[in-house]
Amino acid sequence: MKKMAIVGLFLIVGCVLGYFVLPTLLLPTSEISVNNEADIGLDEELSEGVEFIDESTNFIEQKQYEKAREMIENAKESSDVLLNYTNHHEYGENYLNTLINCTDSLVHVMELSDANDTVGTIGHANKFLVNFSNLKTIGAELTEEHPDIAEKLNIEETMVNLRPVEYDIMDFKEEYETNKTAPLLSISFEGNSKEFTWKDHLGKKWNFKIKISDRRYNRYINLSHEVNESEDILKFVTAEDVQVREIAQWFNDTYSDQEDKANCILSFVQECVPSIAEGRADYFKYPIETIIEGGDCEDKSILFLSILKAEGYDVAFASYPQHWMGGVALKGDLKRVKNPYSGVPIEGGGTYYLCETLDKGFKVGSILEEYKNINPLMLVIPR
Structure with a gap:
């Protein structure tokens, strides 16, 4: 009986192997793979x-x-x-x-x-x-x-x-x-491609790419850059521009904390956008121009405020003699600056903390010593 059981077991194993393995062994290698x-x-x-x-x-x-x-x-x-x-x-x-x-x-x-x-x-x-x-x-x-x-x-x-x-x-x-007439500028496939890599206020490394078409760039070049009074500066803050919104959307994935996100945007403007002297203190650029060309203190502040506004922040310009900064409204004390400049109080609560966009390494609320004892002229950007 034991011998018959063993023989039967071998027969079963043989059938299984024959059914599943033998066809594979007989197939050409090319068909197996x-x-x-x-x-x-x-x-x-x-x-x-x-x-x-x-x-x-x-x-x-x-x-x-x-x-x-x-x-x-x-x-x-x-x-x-x-x-x-x-x-x-x-x-x-x-x-x-x-x-x-x-x-x-x-x-x-x-x-x-x-x-x-x-x-x-x-x-x-x-x-x-x-x-x-x-x-x-x-x-x-x-x-x-x-x-x-x-x-x-x-x-x-x-x-x-x-x-x-x-x-x-x-x-x-x-x-x-x-x-109801043909647009002056044709659709353009040519453009300026930019890749930005930098470290933010916490030392974290970031990278993103963007391409701005020649059409969009030329459109802003052809717009009026004339400034006769301070309110004329408001037109340069183009938070509604689709590519400014694209940049702002990218920063959504950086930090959920409002102060850290503002600092990340500030470090981008400081590190990635070249600081250049324009030769004319009264010449203002639109953000798209500044991304491509670089800019001075007012241009980089305009870019900074445009991104912040597109992100939903309340923002303002801070004007000093021969210098411009951005101001961002935050509630409560700052976490990333030990002795921040007190900022400009906002009616109803909160503070416009000033931001140095031209020089690198400054966080939200930290400014050059020479400006700490001067009250800036604040120009609030409407919501």
């Missing part, structure tokens, strides 16, 4: 497709639209190849297809904008806005759930490059609908 090869092929095709789109956008920037279309067709071929992989990644494929649609719309937008075909431009611009909205959604999901794939697809860089186009299109449409 098909899933791994599919994954590798998927990565290659996705990356190649995105590279074609990158080349296409380079041609768009050079206004070589036919070459841009050729690259889009190459990207479509990469997308078609993905269908051959049974193990393809749905998000990656959707991202590439949506990026292709986005870029295809962009070629038409730029070409028609250059040709001053306003109606045609807006028609394709609407398609771009829909496609880009979808792209942002898919890109965010990929970044959160599959950061390795998102990095390979260069999603962050793509968003940095396409957001200014989205902003330009929205401005272009608004100008056309408001004035």
